[in-house]
Amino acid sequence: MQRKIMALALAACFVQAPAYAQSAADLAEIRQQLDAMKRNYESRIEALEKRLAEAEARAGSAQQQAAQAGREAQVALKEARQAEARQAATQVAQGTGGAAGRPQSANAFNPEMSLILQGRAARLSQDPATYAIGGFLPSGGEVDPGKRGLSLAESEIVLSANVDPNVNATFIAALAPEGGVNVENAYFQTLGLGNGFTLKGGRFFSKIGYQNEQHSHAWDFVDAPLAYRAFFGGQLADDGVQLRWVAPTDLLVELGAEAGRGLNFPANDRNKNGAGLATLFARVGGDLGASHSWRTGLSYVRTRADNRSWDDADSTGAAVTNAFTGRSRTWVADLVWKWAPEGNPTAQNFKFQTEYFRRSEDGTLAFDTATPPATLTPGLTGDYASRQSGWYAQGVYQFMPHWRAGVRVDRLSSGRVSIGQVASGALTAADFPALAAYRPGAGSAMLDWSPSEFSRFRLQFTRDRSRPGVTDNQLFLQYILSLGAHGAHSW
Numbered sequence: 001m002q003r004k005i006m007a008l009a010l011a012a013c014f015v016q017a018p019a020y021a022q023s024a025a026d027l028a029e030i031r032q033q034l035d036a037m038k039r040n041y042e043s044r045i046e047a048l049e050k051r052l053a054e055a056e057a058r059a060g061s062a063q064q065q066a067a068q069a070g071r072e073a074q075v076a077l078k079e080a081r082q083a084e085a086r087q088a089a090t091q092v093a094q095g096t097g098g099a100a101g102r103p104q105s106a107n108a109f110n111p112e113m114s115l116i117l118q119g120r121a122a123r124l125s126q127d128p129a130t131y132a133i134g135g136f137l138p139s140g141g142e143v144d145p146g147k148r149g150l151s152l153a154e155s156e157i158v159l160s161a162n163v164d165p166n167v168n169a170t171f172i173a174a175l176a177p178e179g180g181v182n183v184e185n186a187y188f189q190t191l192g193l194g195n196g197f198t199l200k201g202g203r204f205f206s207k208i209g210y211q212n213e214q215h216s217h218a219w220d221f222v223d224a225p226l227a228y229r230a231f232f233g234g235q236l237a238d239d240g241v242q243l244r245w246v247a248p249t250d251l252l253v254e255l256g257a258e259a260g261r262g263l264n265f266p267a268n269d270r271n272k273n274g275a276g277l278a279t280l281f282a283r284v285g286g287d288l289g290a291s292h293s294w295r296t297g298l299s300y301v302r303t304r305a306d307n308r309s310w311d312d313a314d315s316t317g318a319a320v321t322n323a324f325t326g327r328s329r330t331w332v333a334d335l336v337w338k339w340a341p342e343g344n345p346t347a348q349n350f351k352f353q354t355e356y357f358r359r360s361e362d363g364t365l366a367f368d369t370a371t372p373p374a375t376l377t378p379g380l381t382g383d384y385a386s387r388q389s390g391w392y393a394q395g396v397y398q399f400m401p402h403w404r405a406g407v408r409v410d411r412l413s414s415g416r417v418s419i420g421q422v423a424s425g426a427l428t429a430a431d432f433p434a435l436a437a438y439r440p441g442a443g444s445a446m447l448d449w450s451p452s453e454f455s456r457f458r459l460q461f462t463r464d465r466s467r468p469g470v471t472d473n474q475l476f477l478q479y480i481l482s483l484g485a486h487g488a489h490s491w
Helices: 002-095 225-233 420-424
Strands: 112-124 149-152 155-164 168-173 181-190 196-206 237-244 252-260 277-288 292-313 321-339 349-366 381-401 403-419 441-452 455-465 472-484
Touching: 196 292, 225 349, 225 381, 225 403, 349 420, 381 420, 403 420
Parallel strands: none
Antiparallel strands: 112 149, 112 155, 112 472, 155 168, 168 181, 181 196, 196 237, 237 252, 252 277, 277 292, 292 321, 321 349, 349 381, 381 403, 403 441, 441 455, 455 472
16 A cells, blocks of 8 residues: 555656756746847846937037137137128228228129120111101101111110128120110119018119010010010110119019109100109019019000200101100000929920000190291191000010020001191191101011020011011021129019
8 A cells, every 4th residue: 555655656747857957947948038038138238328328419519619619700700790890990081981981892992793794696687777666756766677787786884782681783785786885774773672572773664564674685586576665665764763662462462653764765855944744654473373474564664855856857758857855754564474393494485464554745846947947937846746656576486495486576557647847737747757657567486595694696577567668588696695693584
């Protein structure tokens, strides 16, 4: 019995031993895995801590460098101010300083400078010396198509700079091909006047219409539209002041007024105090989606002429000089629409622009003013009134980068002209050939290539019917080159 009990106990021990051994092995394996995981996480934590320490070190170094740069900038600014103060003191002592001996900013002596070179070759089927716009009084401006053959066109020298935080100044000298320099623009313009207002003063192109303010090198065609040549002698420019206001709205709303001396056609210099010309303009514009933008405007020009003379011929063909005295009023309506895919004009874009002009003049007309007074007969001065109009429309398409093509249509109407001397029978309509009824017109097509923003080469053909009974076929090849810094052109 005792032997059986011992045998059973030994058997139980042998049965339990493998289970115990297996459990111990599992525990050891789990401990090994835990130890491996612990070592792995410890190494990763150590690596992260090392990266954090390096980042903090770099940040601290950057802060130190920034602080050092700030201290150096303060020192440089202090030294610059001290140098300016010394320079101002020297200028005051020498009597060469600015107003009240103010130190001048270095930027004032480093304006933006640019030179615009223009040249062309022209083939004209009619003599440009006989050019005239039929039915319209000669303006005295540069309205003819220019010389035949190769010639240097008008070039420009441009200087522009911010005089101080409040005022910008611009000077543009036009270099005539035959020699001589003409001050085309010389004006100041305020910066940040506040509440949407801007003040300009000096000599400048009026902001009426759309194209009038643009310089010739920014035109889309070689020449100005017929309407600009007939109504303003090419462009309306004057010495005066301009005030304009832009509303603080998403839609462009701009209002403005100008007062000028009245130097040029349709006015003439009357040697008087005060303003001789006044203009008003208003325009609105905006975007239509991402690809379209537009602008439309209305402008008004009011002035007066005093013996504004022009050369003509009487009914016998003899040369005479006539003169108009009275008031002149012109309305200009303009519309511009531009398209660029998703607002990006780099590859493709299209621009359509059109302007309509209407002018009325009332006063007196003097016939043959060059005749000695003793030979004058009654009736050579009488009432005069005219109502004339004109328009142009053009489209320019950039069909691939650097290449554009465009067409333009010009139309004028001499309208209704009333001449007192003719109505009274003192003279005949044949004595005023420049005022004979006519509807001038022209059509132009152009192709231009712009290798860069600084150069443009243009080929243009124009069929001009400005002269009664004569068609002038005009072929132009033009180049425009810009040297130096030049500001962006207006929209």
